[in-house]
Amino acid sequence: MYQLGASFGLILFVILGYVVKFYPHVLSGFDDKVQGAIRCEMLEALTVFFKFVTHFAGFVYVPVILVVFTAFFLIKKWYAELIFLVGNVAVMPVLVHILKGIYGRSRPSVVHLVVEYGFSFPSGHAATGLMVYGCLMVLICQRLHSSSIKWLIRVLLTIFIVLIGISRVYLGVHYPSDILGGWLLSGSLLLLGYPIYDEWRFKWRFKGVQK
Structure with a gap:
């Protein structure tokens, strides 16, 4: 199921990237309205x-x-969680940098409220935000027993991820479709990596390598 969701997300990202690269005018109505x-x-x-x-x-x-x-994961001996978080977050800016060079989309021609350089698609902040707080959402909720607290954490972190995306548009440095691209990319990789992490976590706990 996770692989299916990841595949669907990556297909949507490729389609969006193709439109951004070759038919940017198609997105102008959506971007301008949002x-x-x-x-x-x-x-x-x-x-x-x-x-x-x-x-x-x-x-x-x-x-x-x-x-x-x-530091927290090392103290708790949660090694699979550590690798899952740090590995995913470390890969994201490198991948986004490569993709920005491929798509070569200029930033919006509006007043920028913060200084940013380089190309626009996909949004690195949107991708990183979803990856960091999406990983934390998964890892924290996996260790909790209270359904109500899990629900609260998911809602709060989801709102925060969305606010980060909105901030990039408000500050004038990204189109809304850049944000969507960042979320599709990051969400797909998160779904792709989760089953691998969960399998290793189970094996390491069974062998006593981690708690």
């Missing part, structure tokens, strides 16, 4: 908020989050 809705009220408070939120998927806070959870 961009206009998100940027219709450029309030100072919103700008401060989204500048703060966007850092949680960038080079400012992600390394800190990884260090904190790496």
